Amino acid sequence: MKIIVGQGSCGIASGAAKTTAEFVKLISQRGIDVPVEKTGCIGNCYLEPIVDIRSDGGALITRYVNVQPDMASEIVERHIVGGEVVTEYAISAPDEGFLGSQERIVLRNAGIIDPESIDAYLAAGGYKAIQKALGGMTPEDVIAEVKLSGLRGRGGAGFPTWFKWNAARENASDEKYMVCNADEGDPGAFMDRSVLEGDPHSLLEGMTVGGFVIGASTGVIYVRAEYPLAIHRLEKAIGQARERGYLGKNLFGSGFDFDIYIKAGAGAFVCGEETALIASLEGERGMPRLKPPFPAQKGYWKQPTNINNVETFANIPWIIANGGAAFAAIGTETSRGTKVFALAGKIQKGGLVEIPMGLPLREIIYNIGGGIKNGKAFKAVQMGGPSGGCIPAELIDTPVDYESITKTGAIVGSGGMIVMDETTCMVDMARYFLDFTRNESCGKCNYCRVGTKRMLEILERITAGDGREGDIELLEELAVKIKDGSMCGLGQTAPNPVLTTLRYFRNEFEDHIKHKKCTAHSCKALITFSVTDACKGCGACKRNCPSDAITGSPRAKHEIDAAKCVKCGMCETVCKFGAVARD
Secondary structure (H helix, E strand, C coil): CCEECCCHHHHHHHHHHHHHHHHHHHHHHHHCCCCEECCCCCCCHHHHCCEECCCCCCCCCECCCCCCCHHHHHHHHHHHCCCCCCCCEECCCCCHHCCCCCCCCCCCCCCCCCCHHHHHHCCCCCCCCHHHHHCCCCCEEEEHHHHHHECCCCCCCCCCCHHHHHHHHHHHCCCCCCEEEEEECCCCCCCCCHHHHHHHHHHHHHHHHHHHCCCEEEEEEEECCHHHHHHHHHHHHHHHHHHHHEEEECCCCCCCCCEEEEECCCCCCCHCHHHHHHHHEEEEEEEECCCCCCCCCCHHHHCCCEEEEEHHHHHHHHHHHHHHHHHHECCCCCCCCCEEEEEEEECCCEEEEEEEEEHHHHHHHHHHHCCEEHHHHHHHEEECHCCCCEEEECCCCEEECHHHHHHHCCCCCCEEEEEEECCCCHHHHHHHHHHHHHHHHHCCCCHHHHHHHHHHHHHHHHHHHCCCHHHHHHHHHHHHHHHCCCCCCHHCCCCHHHHHHHHHHHHHHHHHHHCCCCCCCCCHHHCEEECCCCCCCCHHHHHHHHCCCCCCCCCCCCEEEECCCCCHHHHHHCCCCCEEEEC
């Protein structure tokens, strides 16, 4: 028997490190021969910290959820010592609703193996793919399998992976580079971080296979410095791989040399664009360059370079080990395989999911994600981050594949999926994402640098109640010019959140501008608070009002002075009778 504690960033943020320390202390005090081990995020972030009791062979016996340090003693005494399941803290089985529709390839080891142990990765079939590739396959054979798989780049653009690899292979040079973009920048996205923290060797193996294909001897992982745990585990994995001969000189006696090092970046969204990432790798400011030449021709240090993201590389070992046809059998005709998504926002079960391409949004949001929090109505889902758009409730049966999502005006992107309910103001949502892209613009293009700022100013005016006739048309005009006039994908897609909200929620913009009302009762400048007849006169709102805007006698209906109200919402928060209304 062994105790395994989930220690991805989500688990640690929920207290997993302290929980682990308590288990270690208690086991030591009792002198029990039961190891306490770590694993990465299994995806059920809403249940963290998760503690699994597993057999020596790894089979799950019991899963305890939301385990805080003060619960450890009871689990040790009753379960580890006494053999009795602590039913109050346990779930009878893994959440089948959450896991049932998933199909795990990228996350095959997530939450199962120790991410800091190469032996755990080897026991799960790790490094078999690179041995297979070097042991009897030619680079062309590998490209053929990747082509057969239909794997498209999971970083956002969905470009065929085999084509990029082949382009880099065909450009002759004494030095080539295989680069991983692990600079995950979308708000609400944590797919790549989870793989780096939970299964780093799968990335290393995928990059090594890619290096063999294109003829590169060096791999570079560009990871944001804000991911310290990911960097720590990557460094450990690279060191272990070198010690075992999975990185370095003459791998498996094949004559192929390949090593990987890490570059910690400052975390710039624009470095999702390949040439901007390359500039940052070279020590310059992360700004895009004109193409052609493409990175496959002249990339890092002007040498042929291939760039894929973490999820793309993590698919490769599975594809080579199981065959491209097995991967292609999953998903749709044009969108093969699986895709990892980060579920966030107003959803019951936030976390990480991996679904076969083609699964409808309804299945993901309601069956896997458990629906909307607090019984609210589903309003929209933001996909593709700042480069994507909002998909409204009436399109909830849209299949999640590249073509279907693009038709809605959004994109699959790297995998962020932010769910919104009826309390979300879509005008403010557009403002939020445009504020993000404005801040992340490198400033090289006038249209991107100035145009996004002007669009943001208009949106800020509208949400502040100062919208004017013609603002909607001006937003649309600016959006077209920014898309046409920007050099890279950041500027070309920056207007997308605004355009999709205008497309599906134009009435909300009109309400803000013409009627000075926020339909969602969200924009602070456009709401007023009032006390309804449900008031019992308890005085809680009056006592907690920071501006003394509430008057009233005990057991009598209170009143709010709109002139004094600062619209903080404290009265609504503290009222136990639901007697405060937003108008």
